[in-house]
Amino acid sequence: MSQENLLEIVSVDRTYVDTDDNTVEALRDINLTVRKGEFLTIIGPSGCGKTTLLRLIAGLDRPEAGEILLAGEKITAPDPQRGYVFQQGSLFPWLTVEKNIAAGLKARGVYQENKADVAQFIELIGLHGFAKSYPHQISGGMAQRVAIARTLINRPVALLLDEPMGALDTFSRADLQDKLLELWENDGTTMVLVTHDVDEAIYLSDRIVIMTPRPGKISEILDVHLPRPRQRGDAEFMALRKNLLEKFHLASSMPQPEYAI
Amino acid sequence: MKPIFDIQFMISIVPEILKVVPVTLNITIVSMFFAIIVGLISALVRIYKIPVACQIASTYLSFMRGTPLLVQIYLAYYGIPKILDYAHTYYGWNIDVNGIPAIVFIYFAFTLNVGAYLSETIRAAIQAIDKGQMEAALSIGMTTWQGLRRIIFPQALAVALPSFGNTVISLIKDTSLAFMISVVEMMGQAKILGARGLQFFEVYIVVALIYWIICIIVERTVIRLEKRVKQFERGRSI
Numbered sequence: 001m002s003q004e005n006l007l008e009i010v011s012v013d014r015t016y017v018d019t020d021d022n023t024v025e026a027l028r029d030i031n032l033t034v035r036k037g038e039f040l041t042i043i044g045p046s047g048c049g050k051t052t053l054l055r056l057i058a059g060l061d062r063p064e065a066g067e068i069l070l071a072g073e074k075i076t077a078p079d080p081q082r083g084y085v086f087q088q089g090s091l092f093p094w095l096t097v098e099k100n101i102a103a104g105l106k107a108r109g110v111y112q113e114n115k116a117d118v119a120q121f122i123e124l125i126g127l128h129g130f131a132k133s134y135p136h137q138i139s140g141g142m143a144q145r146v147a148i149a150r151t152l153i154n155r156p157v158a159l160l161l162d163e164p165m166g167a168l169d170t171f172s173r174a175d176l177q178d179k180l181l182e183l184w185e186n187d188g189t190t191m192v193l194v195t196h197d198v199d200e201a202i203y204l205s206d207r208i209v210i211m212t213p214r215p216g217k218i219s220e221i222l223d224v225h226l227p228r229p230r231q232r233g234d235a236e237f238m239a240l241r242k243n244l245l246e247k248f249h250l251a252s253s254m255p256q257p258e259y260a261i
Numbered sequence: 262m263k264p265i266f267d268i269q270f271m272i273s274i275v276p277e278i279l280k281v282v283p284v285t286l287n288i289t290i291v292s293m294f295f296a297i298i299v300g301l302i303s304a305l306v307r308i309y310k311i312p313v314a315c316q317i318a319s320t321y322l323s324f325m326r327g328t329p330l331l332v333q334i335y336l337a338y339y340g341i342p343k344i345l346d347y348a349h350t351y352y353g354w355n356i357d358v359n360g361i362p363a364i365v366f367i368y369f370a371f372t373l374n375v376g377a378y379l380s381e382t383i384r385a386a387i388q389a390i391d392k393g394q395m396e397a398a399l400s401i402g403m404t405t406w407q408g409l410r411r412i413i414f415p416q417a418l419a420v421a422l423p424s425f426g427n428t429v430i431s432l433i434k435d436t437s438l439a440f441m442i443s444v445v446e447m448m449g450q451a452k453i454l455g456a457r458g459l460q461f462f463e464v465y466i467v468v469a470l471i472y473w474i475i476c477i478i479v480e481r482t483v484i485r486l487e488k489r490v491k492q493f494e495r496g497r498s499i
Contacts, residue, residue: 060399079402082400083400084396084397084400086396090396092397093416094415104401107401107404108402154402
């Protein structure tokens with residue numbers, strides 16, 4: 001893995017007003033650098049601002065202070081260079097699998113010369129035979145694979161994944177995680193994954209960014225040195241898991257009450 | 262005993278009424294076409310809260326929905342020539358006001374009236390589509406306009422179609438007001454025919470039946486269209 005930096009997040013703040021008119025500090029003074037080609041996971045409990053941060057990187061939202069740079073250039077709007085995979089249900093419902101995947105190519109007017117890619121990506125995500133199916137006809141796991149293919153076909157330099165496995169059952173989840181690793185190892189796209197699943201974070205990432213809520217900020221960045229392919233039952237895996245869960249406990253909960261008898 | 266209405270006479274006037282059905286359809290189609298454009302623009306202006314244009318659109322909507330259609334028709338019929346005449350006199354616009362056929366004022370009034378109602382339908386339909394759809398479109402490289410046209414509009418159409426169909430049916434019935442400024446459509450023809458032999462009852466029965474049949478056809482067509490745009494929802498889920 002190269003040490004070249006791809007994404008730089010510099011002193012980013014973001015607040016928003018919730019439905020009860022309260023101001024919520026979603027992100028406070030976020031500084032983070034993502035290296036080119038790495039698999040980075042952002043983990044934290046609900047409300048820690050991890051999705052907000054990912055949306056800022058995607059350009060779907062703007063920071064109030066600070067800036068985010070991709071290869072030195074400031075991010076101001078969504079761009080297919082930074083592919084975004086949504087939590088669920090983002091496929092275009094009345095387009096077939098094939099047309100969903102081809103949508104980006106068509107929009108940018110490069111469909112004719114890249115036509116072959118569509119079939120190739122359908123093959124790659126293991127959806128052979130489902131090209132003409134509509135999103136509601138395939139399972140949740142398949143739909144997320146289509147969403148990933150729809151994004152990857154634009155050859156992004158970074159893939160931003162917002163809990164793409166969050167709504168899946170255990171088996172589809174493990175399956176999609178392996179698929180994701182396979183895609184990552186094949187073309188070295190930088191991955192930024194948001195999740196609240198500790199196992200998923202350890203299984204997939206080179207580095208894990210731990211965030212805590214109210215205000216959303218980064219509490220720690222952890223390197224994962226386990227060799228790949230990783231085994232979920234490994235002693236080292238389990239040790240890291242315990243370590244991570246403890247950190248969460250310390251970082252996010254109130255001090256334990258002391259009892260004297 | 263004489264029958265309550267003269268069937269013989271009713272049958273004989275059917276062709277004469279049918280002769281002006283194209284006028285009714287013409288008013289409907291032309292007004293609808295421009296009303297969709299007006300409705301779409303005023304809906305987008307309000308969704309994206311474009312300054313000034315947004316306020317103008319809201320005022321326009323409020324006025325059109327708060328005044329009777331007949332008044333709007335008279336306003337167009339008496340107002341537009343006056344304005345053009347004024348422009349002709351003081352600014353040297355070379356327009357022959359008397360040369361404008363009355364149906365143009367009808368188009369104008371109906372377009373603005375129906376456009377206002379469609380605007381609400383279109384706005385609600387667009388806002389009913391999940392925000393994530395537009396974000397997904399933008400993030401795979403579509404422009405906002407491409408996202409609207411390729412992703413949002415087709416889905417919004419499916420949502421808006423039933424209420425769109427109702428608007429078309431109302432418009433068809435409202436075209437009967439066009440005779441108030443002497444455009445001879447079905448209602449106008451009926452008045453002329455009725456006056457001929459003072460058999461108004463018979464004439465209006467025929468006219469009512471023809472309106473009814475046209476509206477049934479439109480209703481059926483909309484239902485069929487609805488099935489077609491929702492075709493993607495068919496098929497078994499796994």
